Amino acid sequence: MVIEPKKRNIAYRCPECGTAVLGLVGKFALKADLLRLKCSCGEGDAMDIGAASDKRVRLSVPCLFCKQNHSYTVSESIFFDRDEFMLNCPYSGMDIAFMGTEEEIGAQLDRTKTEIERLMMSLGAEELSDIQPQDMNEDEILPDPAVYDTLKFLIRDLEDEGKVICPCGEGSYELRFCDGGVQVYCERCGASYTFKAMTPTMAEEYLGLDEIRLK
Numbered sequence: 001m002v003i004e005p006k007k008r009n010i011a012y013r014c015p016e017c018g019t020a021v022l023g024l025v026g027k028f029a030l031k032a033d034l035l036r037l038k039c040s041c042g043e044g045d046a047m048d049i050g051a052a053s054d055k056r057v058r059l060s061v062p063c064l065f066c067k068q069n070h071s072y073t074v075s076e077s078i079f080f081d082r083d084e085f086m087l088n089c090p091y092s093g094m095d096i097a098f099m100g101t102e103e104e105i106g107a108q109l110d111r112t113k114t115e116i117e118r119l120m121m122s123l124g125a126e127e128l129s130d131i132q133p134q135d136m137n138e139d140e141i142l143p144d145p146a147v148y149d150t151l152k153f154l155i156r157d158l159e160d161e162g163k164v165i166c167p168c169g170e171g172s173y174e175l176r177f178c179d180g181g182v183q184v185y186c187e188r189c190g191a192s193y194t195f196k197a198m199t200p201t202m203a204e205e206y207l208g209l210d211e212i213r214l215k
Contacts, residue, residue, distance in 0.1 A: 006026070006027040006080045006081075007024055007025065007026045007027070007080075008024070008025045008027075008079060008080050008099055009022065009023075009024055009025075009099065009100060009101060009102055009105055010022070010023050010024075010025055010037070010047075010049070010097065010098065010099050010105075011023070011097070011098045011099075011105050011109060012037070012047050012061055012062060012096055012097045012098070013064045013096065013109075013112070014039035014041060014043070014044035014062070014064075015044045015045065015062045015063060015064045015067050015128075015132070016039070016041060016043040016044035016128075017039065017041045017043065017044065017128075018064065018116070018128050019039055019040070019041065020109045021037050021038070021039045021047070022037075022105065023035070023037040023047075025049055027076070027080060030049065030050070030051050030057065031051045034048055034049070034050040035048070035049045035050070036048050036049075037049075044062055045062040045069055046062070047059065047060065047061050047062060047097070048060040052073055055075060055076045055077075056073050056074065056075055056076065056153075057073070057074055057075075057076055057079040058071065058072070058073050059071070059072045059073075059074070059087070059097065061087060061096055061097045062096075063089050063096050064089075064094075064096060064116070064128070064132075065089050065091070065092040065094050065096070065131070065132065066089060066091050066092060066132065067132050068145065070087070070089060070090065070096070070145055070148075070149075071145060071146070071149045072087050072097075072149060072152055072153075073149060073152075073153045074153065074156050075156065075157060075160060077160060078156055078160055079099065082099075082100075083100060083101075083104070084098075084099070084100035084101075084104045084108075085098075085099045085100065086098050086099070086108065088174060090145060090148035090152075090175065090176065090177055090182075091177060093174065093176050094112070094115065095108065095112055116128075119131060146200040146203070147181075147182060147197050147198065147199065147200055147202070147203045148175060148177065148182055150197075150200060150203040150204055150206075150207070151175060151182050151184070151195050151197065151203050151206065152175055154206060154207055154209065155173055155175060155184050155212070158209070158211060158212055159173055163210065163211040163212070164184070164211070164212050164214070165211060165212065165213040165214065166186045166188075166189065166191050166214045167186075167189055167191050167214065167215070168186060168188050168189035168191070170188065171186035171187070171188055171189065171191070171214065172186065172187040172188055173185070173186055173187070174187055178194060180194070180196055180198070181194055181195045181196045181197045181198060182194070182195045182197060182203070183195070184212065184214070185214070186214055191214035191215055192214055192215070193212050193213065193214050193215070
């Protein structure tokens with residue numbers, strides 16, 4: 001019997017031209033080599049997808065909103081088996097990478113296109129570059145994305161095991177930077193939990209938690 005290897009549709013938007021870049025990631029191919037998706041415009045950074053240790057997948061995603069590449073690590077079960085999964089920019093909260101079926105990804109790309117157009121209109125922006133940050137001075141440097149990456153991995157693992165406890169009982173969880181650390185919050189009821197972590201080392205101290213309770 002021939003076993004069909006697992007495959008995953010994935011997409012992101014080029015930070016230079018805004019075009020949706022779509023690809024198909026196979027589980028066997030992922031273990032053999034680093035996979036790279038790049039926009040045909042040739043200007044924007046590529047998305048890199050590679051196999052990490054302990055059945056995890058590491059992604060480096062170009063960000064349309066802050067023009068940094070964000071790093072994420074998710075379990076293979078989330079990456080290949082979850083019906084629909086999105087990764088967001090830790091600074092703007094906007095979705096920047098999409099995984100799922102072609103139909104699900106298409107719907108999310110349409111949704112985010114509308115959100116981008118609405119954002120540009122509200123800011124009076126004519127080009128994508130008008131909503132993206134320019135050179136920043138030292139006082140404006142963004143927090144270390146490795147902090148967000150570590151806690152995102154923790155939350156996804158606990159969520160996969162049903163160990164993120166939310167008052168509404170059926171939460172959809174995301175993370176955002178806040179004063180003093182990173183906050184995980186429920187998109188449905190607003191309950192939250194704050195990790196007081198400003199450095200990767202501080203974030204790693206939370207990896208031993210067995211569950212998270214939102215309030």
